[in-house]
Amino acid sequence: MSTVTQERSPGIAAGSAPRPQYRVTGRRVLRSEWSKLWTLRSSWITLGLGLLALLAFGTIAALRYKSLTSAGGRMDPDFADATSVSLTLFGVRFGQLALGVLGVLFAAGEYSTGMIRSTLAAVPRRLPVLWSKAAVYGLVAVVVGLAGAFGGFLIADAVVSGTPAHLGLSGGEVLRSLFGAGLYLALVGVIGVALGVLLRSVAGGISVLVATLLLVPGLVSLLPSSWRADVAQYLxxxxxESLYSLHPATGMLSAGAGALVLIGWTVLALAGAAYRLLRKDA
Structure with missing residues (x-):
């Protein structure tokens, strides 16, 4: 009598179908990071606050300008050379904080909860996690930034219609400024992601982001005048600001040069984050 021996793979019960083998691909990592972003309540709240800041502050500035113009009195120096673009983008400084802070939360939050260990176990090569986080959040930030810039412009330009600040959307420089604002906000968000991965601390990442965007420019003003202009324009x-200003002021970079400098800062932050992600355990 012969004996028939049936070989089974370890961990597979008799009669059960073998489990499908899943490969780690760039597309799947992107989908994973996309799901993480939208399952966080803080994402919806912070993105909403960023969009609200762009729309609300631009509208308030336009209404203020309209009231000063209608009153016929002495124009506030801050509004003397205002345009519908500059009024619209009055809220960029507030929107950048919301989008930058959310970028830090999106990256450093996983380190706070310990979820990063599961993420890196699923993606052992590590760097695709960073690139996917930056790509997903950069895309979301640029959509929010462009929605706020163009939506705010349509509101502000309608408010100041009939005044010297009215421009219309047809001018090439107007479109360049609005697209520049969206790009700037997206890059600030990506820098926030990079700081979150680099510092692995929500508090630390937010502190460095706020210091870079708000405190350092003020400190540079204390430098000798011979140094101040050369240093300040590269922050x-x-x-x-040179990227989204309608007419860059004296001492500012051109829009193209400003974009290159800002991209350079973003690449530097991502390079630091990539180095630490590869060299240090979670």
Whole structure:
């Protein structure tokens, strides 16, 4: 009598179908990071606050300008050379904080909860996690930034219709400024992601982000005048301002140069985050 021996793979019960083998691909990592972003309540709240800041502050500035113009009195110096673009983008400084802070939360939050260990176990090569986080959040931030810039412009330009600030959307420089604002906000969000991965601390990442965007430009003003202009124009916030300003002021970079400087800061932050992600355990 012969004996028939049936070989089974370890862990597979008799009669059960073998489990499908899943490969880690760039597309699947992107989908994973996309799901993580939208399952966080803080994402919806913070993105909403960022969009609200762009729309609300631009509308308030336009209404203020309209009231000063209608009153016929002495114009506030801050509004003397205002345009519908500059009024619209009055809220960029507030929107950048919301989008930058959410970028830090999106990346550093996983380190706070310990979820990053599961993420890196599923994606052992590590760097695709960073690139996917940056790509997903950068896409979301640019959509929110462009929605706020163009939506705010349509509101503000309608408010100041009939005044010297009215421009219309047909001008090429107007479109460049609005698209520049969206790009600036997206890059600030990506820098926030990079700081979250680099510092692995929500508090630390937010502190460095706020210091870079708000405190350092103020400290640079204390430098000798011979140094001040050369240093200030290369700061991320000032380079970004030249990117979305309708007419860059004296001492500011051109829009193209500002974009290159800001991209350079973003690449530097991502490079630091990539180095630490590869060299240090979670």
């Amino acid at each position: 991320p916030s000032n380079a970004g």
